[in-house]
Amino acid sequence: MSNGLCVLVPVTEVATVEDEFEIEGTAIADQYLGADLNEWDDYAVEEAVQLQEAGLADEVVTVTIGPEDCEQTIRQALAKGADRAIRVWDDALEGVDLLDVGAKTELLKAVVEAEEPDLVLSGVQSGDDSFGATGVSLASAVDFQWGAVVNGLEHDLEDGVASVRRELEGGVEELTDIDLPAVLTIQTGINEPRYASLRGIRQAQRKDLDVQTLADLGVDASAVEGDLELSEMYEPETESDVTVWEGGADDTAGQLAELLREKGVAQ
Amino acid sequence: MTDVLAVADHRRGELRDVSYELVTAGRELADVTGGNLHLAIISGPVDDFAEKANREGVDAIHTVSHGEEFNHDVYTQAITQLYDAIAPQYVLAPNSVNGLDYAPAVADELDLPIVTDAVGLEADGQTLIANREMYGGKVETTVEVDAESALVTIRSAEWPTAEGTGDAEIEAFDVEIDEDAIGSSVTGFEEVGGGDVDISEADVLVSIGRGIEEEENLDIIRELADALDATLSSSRPIVDNGWLPKNRQVGQSGKVVTPDVYIAIGISGAVQHVAGMKGSDTIVAINTDPNAPIMDIADYAIHDDLFDVVPALTEQFQ
Numbered sequence: 133m134s135n136g137l138c139v140l141v142p143v144t145e146v147a148t149v150e151d152e153f154e155i156e157g158t159a160i161a162d163q164y165l166g167a168d169l170n171e172w173d174d175y176a177v178e179e180a181v182q183l184q185e186a187g188l189a190d191e192v193v194t195v196t197i198g199p200e201d202c203e204q205t206i207r208q209a210l211a212k213g214a215d216r217a218i219r220v221w222d223d224a225l226e227g228v229d230l231l232d233v234g235a236k237t238e239l240l241k242a243v244v245e246a247e248e249p250d251l252v253l254s255g256v257q258s259g260d261d262s263f264g265a266t267g268v269s270l271a272s273a274v275d276f277q278w279g280a281v282v283n284g285l286e287h288d289l290e291d292g293v294a295s296v297r298r299e300l301e302g303g304v305e306e307l308t309d310i311d312l313p314a315v316l317t318i319q320t321g322i323n324e325p326r327y328a329s330l331r332g333i334r335q336a337q338r339k340d341l342d343v344q345t346l347a348d349l350g351v352d353a354s355a356v357e358g359d360l361e362l363s364e365m366y367e368p369e370t371e372s373d374v375t376v377w378e379g380g381a382d383d384t385a386g387q388l389a390e391l392l393r394e395k396g397v398a399q
Numbered sequence: 400m401t402d403v404l405a406v407a408d409h410r411r412g413e414l415r416d417v418s419y420e421l422v423t424a425g426r427e428l429a430d431v432t433g434g435n436l437h438l439a440i441i442s443g444p445v446d447d448f449a450e451k452a453n454r455e456g457v458d459a460i461h462t463v464s465h466g467e468e469f470n471h472d473v474y475t476q477a478i479t480q481l482y483d484a485i486a487p488q489y490v491l492a493p494n495s496v497n498g499l500d501y502a503p504a505v506a507d508e509l510d511l512p513i514v515t516d517a518v519g520l521e522a523d524g525q526t527l528i529a530n531r532e533m534y535g536g537k538v539e540t541t542v543e544v545d546a547e548s549a550l551v552t553i554r555s556a557e558w559p560t561a562e563g564t565g566d567a568e569i570e571a572f573d574v575e576i577d578e579d580a581i582g583s584s585v586t587g588f589e590e591v592g593g594g595d596v597d598i599s600e601a602d603v604l605v606s607i608g609r610g611i612e613e614e615e616n617l618d619i620i621r622e623l624a625d626a627l628d629a630t631l632s633s634s635r636p637i638v639d640n641g642w643l644p645k646n647r648q649v650g651q652s653g654k655v656v657t658p659d660v661y662i663a664i665g666i667s668g669a670v671q672h673v674a675g676m677k678g679s680d681t682i683v684a685i686n687t688d689p690n691a692p693i694m695d696i697a698d699y700a701i702h703d704d705l706f707d708v709v710p711a712l713t714e715q716f717q
């Protein structure tokens with residue numbers, strides 16, 4: 133009989149944007165968008181899998197709010213070692229262009245209540261809308277303890293306490309003890325996320341990926357109608373007065389060298 | 400419900416600049432809503448902070464003297480109780496690491512919509528419109544908040560700091576902190592990024608970002624730094640990957656640098672990075688993407704492949 137922890141990892145598929153793009157209405161036109169596992173979540177998955185490999189966690193479950201299209205991204209997390217996945221989606225979510233923090237919290241809360249994890253490891257933020265608030269909001273909603281922007285977690289978790297490092301600004305880290313159950317938002321750099329092995333990728337195809345609707349979770353549709361509306365999207369005005377050097381690499385390097393010599397560099 | 404409540408930010412005995420920026424942002428909002436600007440100062444030497452933060456535009460300062468250091472449970476409890484007492488329309492908090500450790504919990508407790516990392520705010524008394532970036536600064540958006548009350552965290556250095564001396568009433572707020580609900584405790588702090596090199600002392604920095612692609616490729620950057628007699632630094636991903644030690648990282652969570660010349664190579668210029676190097680005298684960017692945010696603050700740029708330009712530049716100095 134094992135008494136390891138259950139770790140829940142919220143995993144988001146984020147939209148990635150090409151260097152050159154166009155905006156249509158309040159969104160970037162589809163042809164310039166790609167999709168990827170959110171960078172911060174990649175570190176959260178790795179941390180959870182390492183806890184499991186250290187014998188501290190029994191099960192690593194991912195949860196994703198998203199349509200069927202994002203199953204490939206979910207399988208990436210499974211291929212890296214998560215045991216099974218939950219995907220939350222519903223027709224009611226189809227037309228929501230900005231799912232706000234409150235709505236995400238309601239959905240994830242229902243999953244936490246069903247799964248009863250000891251530890252939730254979420255990414256600090258998602259790379260597309262960068263709200264950085266869902267993890268802490270979720271902790272508050274389910275009455276868990278929490279720590280935001282964690283870049284170190286001691287792998288002992290003795291006495292139901294997580295000893296973490298929080299990355300503050302300016303190269304200062306705060307050492308904090310947090311009671312479990314807890315939500316930790318994971319910062320990049322906490323570990324080195326692995327690449328999925330071929331065996332992992334094969335196994336991921338057979339792992340359980342459970343789809344849950346709002347009704348399955350017992351969440352009312354009104355809960356996901358947020359108070360926020362994305363009303364405009366535009367390219368930021370640049371105040372740039374940059375001098376761009378044109379030409380081949382030898383020409384541009386020559387011009388830069390001239391500038392550097394003027395500034396007294398390497399003399 | 401027309402008042403605005405702003406929450407000051409401090410760490411290890413120092414009031415942080417964003418506190419004064421919150422006063423400016425809060426005053427602007429309160430002028431539109433027609434209410435008062437309240438400032439909350441929680442934990443630490445609150446009387447000292449209150450005196451410092453009493454700048455033009457603040458109507459009332461509420462101090463909560465509880466503990467020396469930041470604790471998110473103390474903050475959450477104090478702010479929710481202040482909210483009940485003052486009934487503000489808007490609550491403003493810093494989008495700092497600590498701000499993000501309590502603001503979402505406050506919003507959840509009070510059932511308020513939350514908008515984080517705002518770079519601009521407008522209100523008309525009913526709707527609040529926040530400007531925020533998406534996709535790492537590639538686009539800016541406006542988000543309309545259709546609610547009676549809301550919580551917003553603001554990005555640092557987007558509003559000017561409030562100046563002058565205010566005449567706010569300073570009052571100790573009578574708060575009941577439930578100690579049993581506090582489930583985390585700070586056991587210490589550590590400065591990271593010490594060691595052999597102090598990049599903040601360098602006159603010339605050759606700084607490398609994600610564009611280098613592979614660790615092995617760092618050699619061409621080292622060769623350039625040697626040729627220029629410059630110091631090597633980097634953006635966050637390089638340190639995250641373990642390719643360079645933390646003491647080489649420029650940015651919000653690393654070092655703030657102000658060299659004579661900063662050469663940003665393969666660095667897109669995310670806001671966290673720019674916060675650490677925008678004070679450089681001359682900024683040169685080498686990047687294939689002409690729309691990269693680094694171009695907005697660069698003085699000179701080469702829109703070309705670093706693997707072509709860097710060796711050519713090194714050759715010029717050998």
